[in-house]
Amino acid sequence: MSLLLTHLPVLPIVVPLVTGATMLLLRERHRRARVTLALASAVVQLGAAVTLLAFTTGLVPGAWAEGIGVYRIGGWPAPFGIVLVVDPLSALMLVLFATVALAALVYAVAHWDNPGQPFHSLLQFLAVGVNGAFLTGDVFNLFVFFEILLTASYGLVLRGLGSQRVKTGLNYIAVNLGSSALFLMGVALIYGITGTLNMADITRTLPALAPADRTVFDAGAALLGVAFLVKAGSWPLNFWLPRTYSGAVPPVAAVFAIMTKVGIYAVLRVGTLLGEDQLAAAILGGILFYTGLATLIAGSIGMLSARYLARFVAYSVVVSTGLLLATLGLGLEELTAPVLFYLATSVLTTAAFFMLTGMAERARLTHPQPESTAPAPKPFHVAFGVAAPDPYGLDEEVGTAIPLTMAFLGLVFVFCVLLVAGLPPLPGFIAKFAVLSTALGTNAANQAPVWLLTIAVLVSGFAAIFASSRLGMRLFWAQAARRVPRLRVLEAAPVALLVLVTFAMAAFAPAVMQFLQAASASLHDPDAYVQAVLGGAP
Amino acid sequence: MLLALIVLLPFAGSVLAALLPKHARNVAAAFAGTVALACAVLVAIQYPQVTGGGVVRSYLPWLPDLGLNLYLRMDGFAWLFAMLVTLIGALVVFYARYYMSVKDPVARFFSFLLAFMGAMLGIVLSGNLIQLVVFWELTSLTSFVLIAYWYHLDEARRGARMALVVTIGGGFVLLLGVLMLGAMVGSYDIEVVLASADAIRGHPWYAPMLVLIIVGALTKSAQFPFHFWLPRAMAAPTPVSAYLHSATMVKAGVFLLARLWPALAGTELWFWLVCGAGSLTLLGGAFNATYQRDIKGVLAYSTISHLGLITMLLGMNSRLALVAAIFHMLNHATFKASLFMAAGIVQHETGTRDLSRLCGLRRAMPLTATVATVAAAAMAGVPLLNGFLSKEMFFAEAIATGDFTGLDFSLPAIATLGSVFSVAYSVRFVHQVFFGAPCGTLPRPPHEPLAGMLLPSALLVLACVLVGILPSLTFGPFLETAALSILGEGMPAYRLAVWHGVTIPLLMSFIALTGGLLFYFWQYRSGRAMARPPLLWRLESQRLFDVASVRVTRGAGRLVEYLFTSRLQPQLLMIVCLALLAGFFTLQRGGWLRGFMPLTPIDPLFALLWVAGGACAIGAAVQAKYHRLAAVIMVGAVGLATCLTFAWFAAPDLALTQLTVEVVTVVLFLLGLRWLPRFREWDDPQRKTLRARARRARDAVLAVAAGIGVSALAYAALTRPATSHLSEFFVENALAEGGGRNIVNVILVDFRGFDTFGEIAVVGTVAIIVFAMLRRFRPAPESMVRPRVQEEEDAAREAVIDDFEDWLPAGYLKIPAVLVRLLLPMAGLVSLYFLFRGHNAPGGGFVGGLVMATALIVQYMVGGTIWVESRIRLLPQHWIGAGLLAAAASGLLAWLAAEPFLASQEVDLGGLHLSTVLLFDAGVYVVVVGAVVLMLIALAHQSLRSPRKRVEPVERRASLRRAPVPEEAG
Amino acid sequence: MEVVYALATGVLAACGVWLLLRPRTFQVLLGLSLLSYATNIFIFGMGRLTLNRPPIIRGGTPVDPAFYADPTPQALVLTAIVIAFATSALFLVVLLALRGLTGTDHVDGREPGE
Secondary structure (H helix, E strand, O other): OOHHHHOOHHHHHHHHHHHHHHHHHOOOOOOHHHHHHHHHHHHHHHHHHHHHHHHHHHHOOOOOHOEEEEEEEEHHHOOOOOEEOHHHHHHHHHHHHHHHHHHHHHHHHOOOOOOOOHHHHHHHHHHHHHHHHEEOOHHHHHHHHHHHHHHHHHHHHHHOHHHHHHHHHHHHHHHHHHHHHHHHHHHHHHHHHHHEHHHHHHHOOOOOOOOOOHHHHHHHHHHHHHHHHHHOOOOOOOOHHHHHHHHOOOHHHHHHOOHOOOOOOOEEEEHHHOOHHHHHHHHHHHHHHHHHHHHHHHHHHHHOOOOOHHHHHHHHHHHHHHHHHHHHHHHHHHHHHHHHHHHHHHHHHHHHHHHHHHHHHHHOOOOOOOOOOOOOOHHHHHHHHOOOOOOOOOOOOOOOOOHHHHHHHHHHHHHHHHHHHHHHHHHHHHHHHHHHHHHOOOOOOHHHHHHOOOHHHHHHHHHHHHHHHHEEEEEEEEOOHOOOOOOOHHHHHHHHHHHHHHHHHHHOOHHHHHHHHHHHHOOOOOOHHHHHHHHOOO | OOHHHHHHHHHHHHHHHHHHHOEEEEEEEHHHHHHHHHHHHHOOHOOOHHHOOOOOOEEEEEEEHHHHEEEEEEOHHHHEEEEEEEHHHHHHHHHHHHHOOOOHHHHHHHHHHHHHHHHOOOOHHEHHHHHHHHHHHHHHHHHHHHHHHHOOHHHHHHHHHHHHHHHHHHHHHHHHHHHHHHHHHHHOOOOHHHOHHHHHHHHHHHHHHHHHHHHHHHHHHHOOOOOHHHHHHHHHOOHHHHHHHHHOOOOHHHHHHHHOHHHHHOOOOHHHHHHHHHHHHHHHHHHHHOOEEEHHHHHHHHHHHHHHHHHHHOOOOHHHHHHHHHHHHHHHHHHHHHHHHHHHHHHHOOOEOOOOOOOOOOOOHHHHHHHHHHHHHHHHHHOHHHHHHHHHHHHHHHHHHHHHOOOOHHHHHHHHHHHHHHHHHHHHHHHHHOOOOOOOOOOOOOOOOHHHHHHHHHHHHHHHHHHHOOOOHHHHHHHHHHHHHHHHOOOOOOOOOOOOOOOHHHHHHHHHHHHHHHHHHHHHHHHOOOOOOOHHHHHHHHHHHHHHHHHHHHHHEEEEEEEEHHHHHHHHHHHHHHHHHHHHHHHHOOOOOOOOOOOOOHHHHHHHHHHHHHHHHHHHHHOOOHHHHHHHHHHHHHHHHHHHHHOOOOOOOHHHHHHHHHHHHHHHHHHHHHOOOOHHHHHOHHHHHHHHHHHHHHHHHHHHHHHHHHHHHHHHHHHOOEEEOOHHHHHHHHHHHHHHOHHHHHHHHHHHHHHHHHHHHHHHHHHHHHHHHHHHHHOHHHHHHHHHHHHHHHHHHHOOOOOOOOOOOOOHHHHHHHHHHHHHHHHHHHHHHHHHHHHOOOOOOHHHHHHHHHHHHHHHHHOOHHHHHOOOOHHHHHHHHHHHHHHHHHHHHHHOOOOOOOOEEEEEOOOOOEEEHHHHHHHHHHHHHHHHHHHHHHHHHHHHOOOHHHHHHHHHHHHHHHOOOOOOOO | OHHHHHHHHHHHHHHHHHHHHEEEEEEEHHHHHHHHHHHHHHHHHHOOOOOOOOOOOOOOOOOOOOHHHHHHHHHHHHHHHHHHHHHHHHHHHHHHHHHHHHOOOOOOOOOOOO
């Protein structure tokens, strides 16, 4: 057991990889074995992630100093070998991903009798990539893990191979290959100037750089930033996102809900490690804020335009990315904790929402006939003055009892909408309000951006209500909705679970916020990070 | 704590009620009624503490550092409203018990109703503005679900959505305003806000903040220009209309205005906004109400106009007006609720709400008639009824405020005119429904309702009468308390009495009554149906709203085609541009281009190599569209140049890898070429157009810019002294620690083995995807046509096509086939050799694997797909899986030695020295072979798809041998 | 030498970008591979240019970085080459599938006119 504990940081990467590889050895017909493996690995990942989180909080005595754990792959000393670094932020992301992945997996298992041979392996490899990206402390290794998660995601996007899927897939792949080239160039420049790849080591060498070298280094960092923004799905680099996400099958989309956040994480991580330089910070901040704002607005317009639910949810992912980027762009330390709170809730919510979409889809209602622009006809007794078939005789009205399934779907739908729109009393509101009130509370030199952000957030919330009320009413209340989809408990459970988790986050908000404060504190203390990773190394 | 209980009790009740059986009408009603009454009692017993400006507070900290806490405070005003909400709530529940049909799933109904009550109490008792907004939005949501309770009716759905959008939108505006207010004052605590009134009025943000908050209030209270949602909300069951849309929820707006009155009122702006909106609403609402065809329509518009009256009073900036406003809130709630109930009764018993069909019901239902008449009289402001008193005060204030801004007559005039109409519609309501000759056919023969249905309405009417006769003994003290809690010491002196002597207000009332009667009967005699308001009926708010909503959706859709275009080129363009910008912004500082290292002399050969390489690259770029084959070859040449460069600058491993990869890539591309459409420059219409030229020019510029950028950066890096201290470590420890002479390989499999680990994961994943895709892949029809060469070749092989058992393919490929067969084992040996020596000399698992794969490809080329596939036994997926597992195992072995993942271990098996590193590299080898073979098989196998018929028997035989012939989609 | 090297990288990058922005899938594919060549050479260049001192430890030469070319970028390039190979293979197959399903080789899966 202690063996496992010491190797805990690498488990989230090794476990899914071994699982995925083992699945390849199974033949097509061994479905049960494949499912068992997948579930086991997901559970192990969740357990490992939660334990790591506990370690970083220092709740566990004898865990790491100041909540940062370092695992040296191959046993080579820090700047030379590759290290995995677990700090509160990465632990949080691990837990989020593990939760969503487990939920999506259960859903998928309940949903398809045979999701096709590669599906489960791909899901595992995706986990390898995402967890690795969260854990690694080495820029080139980060690139490798990005490639893993992207490759797996290509496979998951193309799953089913409709001509539409292939179109979006090609689009998605092309964009990401382009950004990967940028990523590589950025990493190369950083190595060329600093002569190292280890993030902590880079941070340490920065101050010593000659200004000219620093300029070249910044160029590399900037290229890296663009690549990250593509991954994070910030406008105008995210045209692929809505189609790709809404095109993917629900559980996959649910897992993708966190993939944009990988980009956000990278921005946060690398940004905080490199961003002491005032000029760079200022430029970065400005760019982040305005691209974020643009993303927020574009996403809201997208929400308004959405004709069916999956697309709406995809745009809500865009909106959340925008809010995150813009808030980070404000560059206020005290905002980090609320932002992380928002990130967590929005990830869980969008994941649940995507799966809900899948369930509602079975009522064949998510693709309704587009409403006609023709104005609703006047009541014809007005038009022709004849006696109407008593439009006022709503007498002896009998409401229809909602069947349990629809009641469940409707309830979850309402919750998800409220969470997305940030309406009270759900955590979505708490998160957004936390961000806004903190932003307004900090007497930053320039208040204008804060107000811009506030207005944009409120408008986007309104857009969400406006669009989702239209979609939801056609989905659940249109006459066609009489046909009630059959629902397995196994697929309803994960969705309900995710929503409940967000509720729990609201209920225990003080504790959560306290942890997030700690996370942001350690995030904004690069020296501690460097110390933990390099120790006394040269 | 009691306060918290007051708010939480209804919510808890709502949850419980939802769990009751669907049709348990009595249980649900009784339960809900009990909850309401319990709340009423809890509120009532607080009265002693709130008299004389007393305040009850209860504070539950939750997220103090965010200012999110449950902070409830009850003063006189809040107490009054809480009483109103709970008591009328109880009455409505009682009424609904009889109103709702037996078959209705009422559990849901009562649950929603209780939830609303809780939210409303939350608004009333909030001591914190944010919290107030929270409950505010909650009331909007509950009102939405209650309006849409009969959601199978189209108008219910549409009306509900309009109400939701308007009120929620208003809520967001209000939130923004509150956030501003909080930023101005530095706290969301209502008491702090009220305390810092002057600071607020003097603040530069006062105007925008005021506008936002007022807009929020107006939307909720259905004031012009946001009044249109209320009439459509009448699609709700009548109890809902009585409770939410006349007595309580719509009062939330004016409640907020009154609540913040001390802090915000008292400025010109306030007067113009609030009083202006109020007066417009008063007139418009009253006018519309006179001309409704639907009973509930009449009541809805009259509600709007009465709320307008209250708003006007609040806008007058006079303390007495505020008192009058509060008083009228109470009176309106009582008589309007009872009127709605009466209307509900009429509909329930006759089966219609159509004024043009109803008449003379007083014979059939005398009690109802009496109740309704009295209530309507109160609404019209007939003396000895409560409506009269507040209206008198209203008139008085209108006159008093008249000279506030030189509009001496307009306010009184508006007031009187409004009342004229309100008298008119009250009379019309009573006269058309209950008086006149009994009309013929109604959906159902009218008769008195059950006593239980009439009782609540009657009670309310009784209240109207009592208050109307003895105001100072009934509402008086409560009104006093409420007003005092708002105004504090500045409490004006006033006297509630029926008779103030002959005054101008009395005169105005008289004018209003007579004028109203005359107006109605004039209209009536003129025989017009009064089924729709003149002019205004054309504004069908619902239709306009729906059209607008569709327009918004469409418009957004059109925008999205640009904001999120589905075309790939703009997206790549964006990436390139942003990358260029990012580079430009960081590099513009300058002075970075030239490092200090001396330039090494140019070797002409190398220069020549890259002249050729560059030429090939450019050639490929130009030819890629129309001469793909040429382009592929040129790209291959560029690859060779790259390979030579690596060799040139002392990187044998890279050169080797590049070479092998190049071979495989080119083969892949060639295999792919077959399935692409044919293009000829001269039959491409788009090519010559101006736009095309412009686009190409733009791209050329961008490309050149990118090229310059890359060159500059490369040059900048190349001319700087090397700084890598990683490499020092690697060089020094490669042999000592890593046990290998080939440093690069040691890095790959040991120092940074984790990268390689990920890399093979990528390769494996790609192979799986490719395989999974090509199983389902169908070539485009026109590319199914077999090339002429193949046709002839097959014609030549016709005789021998069957015996694939043969060792060598027949036909002219015999000789190369012999060579290739001989090559295979040798290639295998070479590849293993590369694998094993990799640790000490150029080579390694990857190169070895590629060599092996290449050998297999060559078999394909010569032997043909079927020939090879009928001889391969292993499933490539298994190779990939096994390889990954081997690599993982080599990493996990370290755990046994209690060392971290991938730490290399030496094992000595009787003189045989083995290292886990070798196992790792072997894993790489296996994965690469498996992956590459898998891709090639899948791709090459496509050629079997087109001429399916001819090779049918062979393919069957092949599949009998469990060859990895990809399955068809099935 | 550095100048030539830098120019070569630039030319490859420029051609890659140009092809990347073309409308036909195959052009994009070739563009991506050219771009990956450029990237690889670029990374390789980060180890500076050293002639005939391959990073393979020979008996006789002291174990001192000065006597060997920088091995780290070479390792990175190796990884990059492999990944680029894999991804471009995938892209090839996807473009074939697109071609098979939509009948066109335009990147948007439909001819511009349509």
